[in-house]
Amino acid sequence: MAKRNTQNGAKLPPQTKAGTAILCLLSSVFCPQCLMAESSFTVSDPFIWRDDAAKCYRLYQLSRMSEPVGAGVMMRTSTNLTDWSAMTQVLRVPDSYGCSAVWAPEMHVYKGAYYIFGTICTKLCPTNCVRPMAEKGWQPKGNYLRKRLSTYIFKADRPEGPFKVWSDGPIPPRDWATLDGTFFEEDGKPYMVFCHEWTQMRDGTMDAVELTPDLTRAAGKPVTSSPRART
Numbered sequence: 001m002a003k004r005n006t007q008n009g010a011k012l013p014p015q016t017k018a019g020t021a022i023l024c025l026l027s028s029v030f031c032p033q034c035l036m037a038e039s040s041f042t043v044s045d046p047f048i049w050r051d052d053a054a055k056c057y058r059l060y061q062l063s064r065m066s067e068p069v070g071a072g073v074m075m076r077t078s079t080n081l082t083d084w085s086a087m088t089q090v091l092r093v094p095d096s097y098g099c100s101a102v103w104a105p106e107m108h109v110y111k112g113a114y115y116i117f118g119t120i121c122t123k124l125c126p127t128n129c130v131r132p133m134a135e136k137g138w139q140p141k142g143n144y145l146r147k148r149l150s151t152y153i154f155k156a157d158r159p160e161g162p163f164k165v166w167s168d169g170p171i172p173p174r175d176w177a178t179l180d181g182t183f184f185e186e187d188g189k190p191y192m193v194f195c196h197e198w199t200q201m202r203d204g205t206m207d208a209v210e211l212t213p214d215l216t217r218a219a220g221k222p223v224t225s226s227p228r229a230r231t
Contacts, residue, residue, distance in 0.1 A: 041084070044062065045061070046061045047061075049107050054077075055079070056078060056079050057077065058075055059075065059076040059078065060073055060074070061087075062101050064101045065101065073102050073116060073154075073163065074087040075160060090160055099120045099122060103121055104119055106118070106182055106183065107159065108182075113156070115156075115183065116153070116156075116163050117152075117153055118152060118154060119179040119180065149197055149199075150170035150172070150176075151181035152169075153166050153215050155215075171209065171217065177199055178196055178197060178207075184208070190210070190213070191210050205225055209222040
């Protein structure tokens with residue numbers, strides 16, 4: 001069980017990535033700028049970061065090309081993980097990327113700066129697709145083949161953004177379909193852990209790659225785990 005931290009007498013859970021935004025109620029008094037607007041909403045792959053300085057929680061979620069704000073990342077704030085502010089945009093991907101959405105964005109702090117690890121999903125386009133890397137003749141059904149998924153890093157000076165593209169292109173190899181990148185640091189070295197998607201591999205893998213100290217690119221080749229079985 002994870003150790004529960006406390007600050008100013010309030011019990012705070014560790015930073016959490018959850019599949020729902022209807023979360024536990026905690027009793028505490030936090031900053032007035034975290035305005036309460038909603039207690040229930042639908043969201044895919046949110047990432048929640050506890051901001052100790054502002055005494056609130058920040059929830060990061062995707063926005064799609066089809067929405068008025070365009071493809072990027074939105075943020076909500078809360079003082080209790082139950083009542084959430086209205087969304088504000090913290091990242092807008094330039095139109096030149098052809099991005100339809102930024103999947104599973106995660107926000108991490110590293111050496112005093114703020115970084116979003118997110119997967120750019122491009123528009124369906126037969127000239128911008130990834131090719132299968134499994135056995136000859138195999139390919140996924142439907143439109144999966146035509147989706148290019150690439151994991152990028154975005155940077156900002158504040159947790160509320162604005163975040164801008166920081167990495168020199170995708171961190172994993174450009175011809176890989178990758179998603180769900182997360183940040184990991186060990187012995188002073190930064191890493192990205194990510195998925196090599198089943199839509200390209202048939203049996204997808206979880207991979208890790210060391211990053212350069214400035215988080216702009218990979219510092220070596222990815223290390224691949226055992227493939228996961230598809231059911």
